Amino acid sequence: MTSLRGHVSSNNFTAVLAGSDFDQEYLTNITVGGQTFPAIVDTGSSDTWLVKKGFGCFDLDGDPQSEKSCGFGSSGFSTTASKTFEKFPDVSFNISYGDGEFLSGPVGFDTVSVGGLKVTQQELGxxxxAAWNGDGVNSGLLGLAYPDLTSVYNTTDPTKASDANHIPYDPFFTTAIKQSKVTNPYFSIALNRPSSGNPTNDPNLGFLAFGGMPPVAVSKNAVTVPIQGYAAKTGVPTTKNVVYWFYTVDVAAFVFTDSTSLSTANNNTILDTGTTLNYLPTDVAKNYNAGFKPKATFDEEQGLYFVACNATAPVFSVNIGGKLFPIDPRDQILTTNDENVCISGTQDGGEATPDTVFILGDVFLHNVVSTFNIEANQLTVTQRNEY
Structure with a gap:
């Protein structure tokens, strides 16, 4: 993978992003204990982890596989080769992702650097x-969400991990703020839409800026809104006695032809760089996909809307805080591994029940700069200029 370089200016640090897995993932280089690996940039989770050298690989059913089957880009992070690594005894790391992938194992502390931003004593998995459908490039993940979403537990047996023995810790950027490494308590992300569709490496696909803004052109269309919190016991969005997990925004409406006949407001929608597609309420996805010319078709077995690769995508905008943020139609038709088969960028995320989490993924994020202020618990969305 091409080396990714960061630059430093007035305690603001910017890492360059690259695409992998046919540009379905955004990566940046992370250096831990002097060892550097490409890692997935994920605002939908909080843990920073690197697979450990000598790891055991499994499929999603838990059956042992060859190490190669997990598709990591290296043999893993060597804790013994790091001069700054310290074990965290009597605890374990245990995480599962929405696609069925899971990882577990030891926890430690080390010096971590991303885009020139370096912190010490960072807790990491x-x-x-590992049960991992890797891209052959990444060896881990950089989680950027809130501390209460981290995945370390006060047990040496990951199968016994539970809310009762959960030990929240400070993610990488929270640590950077507490160590006074950044001027401002926010980070910003600009994801470029794919350019080459290279299966392994598509360089210069955006920026992750710590304490500042990415170097991309933006319009004056911007809004700052509160990040929605959750009730700890029910997991339902609330405004009282909240805990913060995801970067959840209150969506006033999803706007497209005939959308006024639907109830499209939703306050349980997260901005997630780790998810390619938009996953929205069933009626929103159904009615929007009916507007493609020719219409999208829903495959029950795969649970996906498929579209003709030369279809015309209808206009779609997201109303956040009273401002409309349109999605470029180019982002609404995605090619698959089969270049002749395409899917819609907006998919069915389920019925709009209070505890269902919907996602604005990369399809939306290609069109905006997202700025996450984790001290003020505010999110700023700024429309990018057309590119």
Missing amino acids: TPDL
Whole structure:
């Protein structure tokens, strides 16, 4: 993978992003204990982890596989080769992702650097058991959400991990703020839409700016809104006695032809760089996909809307805080591994029940700069100029 470079200016640090897995993932380089690996940039989770050298690989059913089957881009992070690594005894790391992938194993502390931003004594997972559908490039993940979403537990047996023995810790950017490494308590992300569709590496696909703004052109269309909190016991969005997990925004409406006949407001929608597609309420997805010319078709077995690769995508905008943020039609038709088969960028995320989490993924994020202020618990969305 091409080396990714960051630059430093007035305690603002910017990492360059690259695409992998046919540009379905955004990566940047992370250096831990002097060892550097490409890692997925994820605002939808909080843990920073690198697979540990000598790990055991499994499929999603938990059956042992060859190490190669997990598709990591390296043999893993060597804790013994790091001069700054310290074990965190009697605890374990245990995480599962929405697609069924899971990882577990030891925990430690080390010096971590991303885009020139360096922190010390950063807690991180070093999983030695992994079920991972890797891209052949990344060796881990950089989680950027809130501390209460982290995945370390006060047990040496990951199978016994529970809310009762959960030990929240400070993610990478929270640590940077507490160590006074950044001027401002926010980070910003600009994801470029794919350019080459290279299966392994598509360089210069955006920026992750710590304490500042990415170097991309933006319009004056911007809004700052509160990040929605959750009730700890029910997991339902609330405004009282909240805990913060995701970067959840209150969506006033999803706007497209005939959308006024639907109830499209939703306050349980997260901005997630780790998810390619938009996953929205069933009626929103159904009615929007009916507007493609020719219409999208829903495959029950795969749970996906498929579209003709030369279809015309209808206009779609997201109303956040009273401002409309349109999605470029180019982002609404995605090619698959089969270049002749395409899917819609907006998919069915389920019925709009209070505890269902909907996602504005990369399809939306290609069109905006998202700025996450984790001290003020505010999110600023700024429309990018057309590119």
